[in-house]
Amino acid sequence: MAKPLYIKASGNKITIICNSKEQEEFVIKSMTTPYCMLDEYEVWEDEQTILTFKVLDYPDVEPLKN
Numbered sequence: 001m002a003k004p005l006y007i008k009a010s011g012n013k014i015t016i017i018c019n020s021k022e023q024e025e026f027v028i029k030s031m032t033t034p035y036c037m038l039d040e041y042e043v044w045e046d047e048q049t050i051l052t053f054k055v056l057d058y059p060d061v062e063p064l065k066n
Helices: 021-031
Strands: 006-010 013-018 036-043 049-055
Touching (some): 013 021
Antiparallel strands (some): 006 013, 013 049, 036 049
């Protein structure tokens, strides 16, 4: 599997650009925890996607579940 094209951390946001659907699924599975959740998803240039994760500030705060 190829390395992500770009990773940027700013404040409580982590942005990762993935090159393939397989890589995107791996990154989402690896990054999603009780304290880190997928915040934004954007398709960019063919198969590349921009994933933005939000790191929750407080361990006692969890994202809402549907």
